[in-house]
Amino acid sequence: MQKFLVFLVMLALGAYAAACLALFVMQRSLIYYPPASAAFPAPHTSTLEVPGASLKVSERPAKGHGAVIYLGGNAEDVTASLPLLDAAYPDRALYLLHYRGYAGSTGKPAEEELVHDALALFDKVAPEHGDIVVVGRSLGTGVAVQLATQRPVRRLVLVTPFDSLRDLAARQFPYFPVRWLLRDRYDSWRHAPKVTAPTLLLVAGNDELIPRDSADQLLTRFSPNVATMRVIDGAGHNTISNSPDYIKALAWAR
Numbered sequence: 001m002q003k004f005l006v007f008l009v010m011l012a013l014g015a016y017a018a019a020c021l022a023l024f025v026m027q028r029s030l031i032y033y034p035p036a037s038a039a040f041p042a043p044h045t046s047t048l049e050v051p052g053a054s055l056k057v058s059e060r061p062a063k064g065h066g067a068v069i070y071l072g073g074n075a076e077d078v079t080a081s082l083p084l085l086d087a088a089y090p091d092r093a094l095y096l097l098h099y100r101g102y103a104g105s106t107g108k109p110a111e112e113e114l115v116h117d118a119l120a121l122f123d124k125v126a127p128e129h130g131d132i133v134v135v136g137r138s139l140g141t142g143v144a145v146q147l148a149t150q151r152p153v154r155r156l157v158l159v160t161p162f163d164s165l166r167d168l169a170a171r172q173f174p175y176f177p178v179r180w181l182l183r184d185r186y187d188s189w190r191h192a193p194k195v196t197a198p199t200l201l202l203v204a205g206n207d208e209l210i211p212r213d214s215a216d217q218l219l220t221r222f223s224p225n226v227a228t229m230r231v232i233d234g235a236g237h238n239t240i241s242n243s244p245d246y247i248k249a250l251a252w253a254r
Contacts, residue, residue: 031139031165031184032109033075034102040079042096045104050120053100053107057121060086060094066154067093067129068253069121071140071147073160077103084241085135088250093129097121111142111184118147126151133253134197135159138210138237142186149194155253156199160237162210163189163217171211192221199227202249204235 042058049055058079068089072078078096085094099114100107107113125132133155136144141161148156162168165186199222203215219229230252235243 031074032099032101034099034109035075035077036103037077038079038098038103039077040082042079042082048097048117048121048124050117052113053105053117055100055107055117055121056098056102056104058082058094058096058098062091062093064091064093065129066091066131066133067095067125068133068135069118069125069147070094070096071118071134071136071143072096072099073138073140076137076140081137081241084247084250088247089133089254092133092254093125095121095125111186114143115146118143119150122147122151122153133157135250135253136161138162139165139186142188145188145191145195148197148199149191153197156195156197157202157250157253158199158218159202160204160207160210160215160240161188161201161218162186162214163221164214168210168214188218189221192218192227193223195222195226197226200249200252201227201229202240202246203229203231204237204240205231205233206235207237207240209237 044059044061046057046059047054048057060082068085070078070081070085078098081096097118098105100109100117122132131154134144134147134153135157137159141158142165144156144158166182169182201215201219219227230249232240232243232245240246
């Protein structure tokens with residue numbers, strides 16, 4: 001009987017270790033969900049060449065000093081946000097980045113690469129448009145916060161933001177050592193104190209994916225008088241942009 005119990009324990013430990021290994025190997029497929037193609041045509045598209053990838057950028061050109069760089073969510077077709085951004089920022093040129101591996105872009109997505117790509121896009125846009133607003137949504141907020149610490153962003157808008165992807169994943173998989181396994185952590189709390197651009201956290205009142213306390217925690221990470229929060233009541237994580245208040249909120253950074 002004792003040998004049988006030992007066998008069962010070893011079997012359970014082996015199964016647990018195999019599950020941890022599978023979670024480690026498959027983690028990026030659980031984070032990134034690239035759309036197969038862009039659903040909406042952009043007025044203009046360009047290609048941004050970066051080490052290891054060719055990135056598609058959907059654009060709405062506009063003359064003048066102002067521009068918006070948009071960094072979307074983990075499963076977002078960023079072209080779907082073109083009409084909303086066009087309405088919120090009629091006088092600014094729009095640049096929507098298709099992440100590595102997403103529609104029209106080559107390569108594979110990962111945190112370090114996505115941040116480097118956002119920096120490269122900023123450096124491409126800056127010579128023509130010196131006044132750049134950065135809008136990040138969901139996963140894109142983790143990229144946007146890091147971008148804002150390394151470039152002179154005019155204003156920063158974080159739509160459905162989170163304090164740390166690592167913490168969110170630990171809540172979703174409470175029986176696994178996710179904090180140790182996760183490679184793409186998007187610890188926005190670590191970078192927020194270094195942001196100096198005026199920042200708006202735009203939160204969905206009924207966000208079913210990101211707990212409210214995560215956004216509340218992130219707000220406290222910024223230096224005093226840098227960040228404010230606006231809550232759109234009744235909105236969900238994926239439906240916040242359907243609210244009539246969404247465009248008005250984005251226009252804060254106009």
